[in-house]
Amino acid sequence: MRTAFYLTLLLLLTPLSGVLHTQAEPPIDGATVEITEDETWNESTSMSGELFVTNGSTLTITDVLTVATGNVINVESGSTLTVSGSILGDEVDSGLSVLNSTQLQLNFGDLAETGQLRFDFDHTIPETAMFNLTIGDQTVDAAGHDHIFIDVSLNGTDLLADFDIYYVFPVQILSIQTLHSGSGNFPTLSAHEINHTNGSLVWNSASFTLNVQGTLILNNASIYGADVQCMGMCMIEQSELVGSAPIHVGDATTILVNSSSILGSRTDEDIIVHDLGQITYTNNQGTGGTTDQWIRLLSERQIQTNSPNITVHQTGIGYGSSVRDDFTDSTGMVDIGGSEWKRIVEWVDSNGQYHSENGELTLTLSSGWGDFATTVPAPQIPQAVINIPLPYIEIVSIDAEDTTAEVDKKIGAMVSVRNTGTASxxxxxxxxxxxxxxxTTSLTTSLAPGEEKELPVSWWANTDGSQVLNCKALIPDKLQSIAQNITNIEGGFSQEVGWYIGEETEDQPFIVYGLLALIIIGGSALFSLRASTKDNSYGDVKEYSRTSENATKDTDVDANASSDNLETSEGDED
Structure with a gap:
C-alpha cells in the first residue's frame, strides 16, 4: 500500500519537471550567463556582462534588451538567437558626415516663435577652411569653431539646412540641439536621428558586440550600436540596423538580407563579405552617401606560378581598377592584393548598382629559349594557381654510326630530340x-609542342679508349631553377665507342719528305719559266753561233737577267 502511494506521487510529479525549470536572467554587474535551454525574454530588460546562447538552445527576444557598453552576446555553433523586438546599445557614438551637396530636413514642432539651433561638430574646423551653414536667410561661418548657433523659426515650420564647403577633410555633425525662450522642452537630435540627403551616417564605435557562430534570425527587429560578427548563418528580414555596420560575414558562411535598412557604418560599407562567404541582398536601404551597401573583401590575393622571375602585368585590379607590374619571387609566388582596395573584387554601391572587378593578368617568362606567356582573368579568390606554358625538351637517344673510330677523325651520330611540353x-x-x-658540330633547333627531330652531329676525340657521348639541352640562367621541369637534365647517351690511334708505317716519313721536295722543285721551275718568257711584241730573235769562251760566259749569266742585257751581249759578239 505504501509502495503504491509513492509510485502514484512520482507519476504525478514527473510532468511538472519541465515547469520547474528556472528561466535564466540577463547578466548584471559584469557576470556571465549561459542559456542552455530554449527561452523567451518578452519583457523590457537590460544586461551588463557577457551572455552565451549555447548547447543547441534558442533564445527569443520579443521586447527591448538594453546592452551596456562593451558587453558581448555570443551565439555558439548549433544555437540560435531570434529577435522580433529590439537590442539597443546604451551609448550612441554616431556622426553625420556632411558634404557640399548635403541638405538637412528639420522640424522640431511648435516650440516657440523663434529660437536657435546649436550644431556640434566632431572637431574644430580650421580657420583656413570654408564651411558655411545656411537656414532660410541666415548663414553662419563655422570656420575656427567646433560648434555654431544659428537663428531659426521653431513654430513647427520645416527647416532646410544647406552647406557651402571647401575643406578636404570630412566633418561630422554629432548633434543638433534646440534653444528657445518658450515653455516647451528642448529637443536634441543625435546624428542618426537627423533626416538628410547626400549625407553619410558614421558610427565611430560600437556599443556592444553580437558574435554569431550559430544562427541569428532578425524578423521585424531593431538593432542599435552593435558590432555584428556573422560567422554562422544570419537572416535579416524587414528589420532595422542602426549604427551596427559593417556586418562582417565570414568565409564559407551565409547572410540573407531582405526588405531591411542598414543605417550608419563605422567604415565605407554596410556589409563586408569575407573571401567565399555567400550573400543574398534584395530590396534594402543602405547608409547611402559614400558608403557601399556591401563589398566582397579577400583576405589575400596570392598567385602561385610555376617559375620564379615571371613578369606579372596587372590591369583592372580591385575597387580602384589598379595597374601594376610585378615579378614572382624565388618560389614562383606573387601577391596582387597589396592594399585593401586591390582585394575588393565585387561590390554594390550606395545607389544599389552591382560592380565586379574586371582584372586581367599577363604572365611572361623571357629566356634564351624564347618568351613563354599567358593572359588570364585575375582570380577572385584568396589563393590561386596560374601556370605559364613551358616546353619540355627531351634528348631521347644518340645513335653513333659505328662502335669504333680513329682518334682525330670524326664519327657521325644522330641525336633524337623532342618537345613534350606546351610551348615552342x-x-x-x-x-x-x-x-x-x-x-662536336654545333646543334641548334626549334621545336613546337609535340615535335620530334633527328639532328646529325659529328664527333671528334683526341684520346683513345672507350667513350660515351652525352648530349644535353643548354639551360639559360633564367630557367636554371626550374631545369627539371623543362628538360631531362641528364640528357641522352650514345652507345660506347672505342677510339683507337691509327698505325704509322716506316715509309710514311719518306713519302712526306718526297712530297715536300716535289712541291719545292715544281715551284722553282714555275718561277724560272715565268722569268725567261719574253714579251711577244719583240718578235723572234735570230740565233747566232758563239765562241766557246762566250758560250762559257753565257753559262755564268744569271737566269734572271733581263732580256735587254741579253740583246746587248749579242750585239757585242757581232
Whole structure:
C-alpha cells in the first residue's frame, strides 16, 4: 500500500519537471550567463556582462534588451538567437558626415516663435577652411569653431539646412540641439536621428558586440550600436540596423538580407563579405552617401606560378581598377592584393548598382629559349594557381654510326630530340664526355609542342679508349631553377665507342719528305719559266753561233737577267 502511494506521487510529479525549470536572467554587474535551454525574454530588460546562447538552445527576444557598453552576446555553433523586438546599445557614438551637396530636413514642432539651433561638430574646423551653414536667410561661418548657433523659426515650420564647403577633410555633425525662450522642452537630435540627403551616417564605435557562430534570425527587429560578427548563418528580414555596420560575414558562411535598412557604418560599407562567404541582398536601404551597401573583401590575393622571375602585368585590379607590374619571387609566388582596395573584387554601391572587378593578368617568362606567356582573368579568390606554358625538351637517344673510330677523325651520330611540353622553344644542345665538353658540330633547333627531330652531329676525340657521348639541352640562367621541369637534365647517351690511334708505317716519313721536295722543285721551275718568257711584241730573235769562251760566259749569266742585257751581249759578239 505504501509502495503504491509513492509510485502514484512520482507519476504525478514527473510532468511538472519541465515547469520547474528556472528561466535564466540577463547578466548584471559584469557576470556571465549561459542559456542552455530554449527561452523567451518578452519583457523590457537590460544586461551588463557577457551572455552565451549555447548547447543547441534558442533564445527569443520579443521586447527591448538594453546592452551596456562593451558587453558581448555570443551565439555558439548549433544555437540560435531570434529577435522580433529590439537590442539597443546604451551609448550612441554616431556622426553625420556632411558634404557640399548635403541638405538637412528639420522640424522640431511648435516650440516657440523663434529660437536657435546649436550644431556640434566632431572637431574644430580650421580657420583656413570654408564651411558655411545656411537656414532660410541666415548663414553662419563655422570656420575656427567646433560648434555654431544659428537663428531659426521653431513654430513647427520645416527647416532646410544647406552647406557651402571647401575643406578636404570630412566633418561630422554629432548633434543638433534646440534653444528657445518658450515653455516647451528642448529637443536634441543625435546624428542618426537627423533626416538628410547626400549625407553619410558614421558610427565611430560600437556599443556592444553580437558574435554569431550559430544562427541569428532578425524578423521585424531593431538593432542599435552593435558590432555584428556573422560567422554562422544570419537572416535579416524587414528589420532595422542602426549604427551596427559593417556586418562582417565570414568565409564559407551565409547572410540573407531582405526588405531591411542598414543605417550608419563605422567604415565605407554596410556589409563586408569575407573571401567565399555567400550573400543574398534584395530590396534594402543602405547608409547611402559614400558608403557601399556591401563589398566582397579577400583576405589575400596570392598567385602561385610555376617559375620564379615571371613578369606579372596587372590591369583592372580591385575597387580602384589598379595597374601594376610585378615579378614572382624565388618560389614562383606573387601577391596582387597589396592594399585593401586591390582585394575588393565585387561590390554594390550606395545607389544599389552591382560592380565586379574586371582584372586581367599577363604572365611572361623571357629566356634564351624564347618568351613563354599567358593572359588570364585575375582570380577572385584568396589563393590561386596560374601556370605559364613551358616546353619540355627531351634528348631521347644518340645513335653513333659505328662502335669504333680513329682518334682525330670524326664519327657521325644522330641525336633524337623532342618537345613534350606546351610551348615552342629554340634550344642549343651541347655534348660531353665524362662531364667535359667535347668536340662536336654545333646543334641548334626549334621545336613546337609535340615535335620530334633527328639532328646529325659529328664527333671528334683526341684520346683513345672507350667513350660515351652525352648530349644535353643548354639551360639559360633564367630557367636554371626550374631545369627539371623543362628538360631531362641528364640528357641522352650514345652507345660506347672505342677510339683507337691509327698505325704509322716506316715509309710514311719518306713519302712526306718526297712530297715536300716535289712541291719545292715544281715551284722553282714555275718561277724560272715565268722569268725567261719574253714579251711577244719583240718578235723572234735570230740565233747566232758563239765562241766557246762566250758560250762559257753565257753559262755564268744569271737566269734572271733581263732580256735587254741579253740583246746587248749579242750585239757585242757581232
Amino acid at each position: 622553344a629554340t634550344v642549343n644542345i651541347w655534348c660531353y664526355v665524362d662531364g667535359n665538353l667535347t668536340d
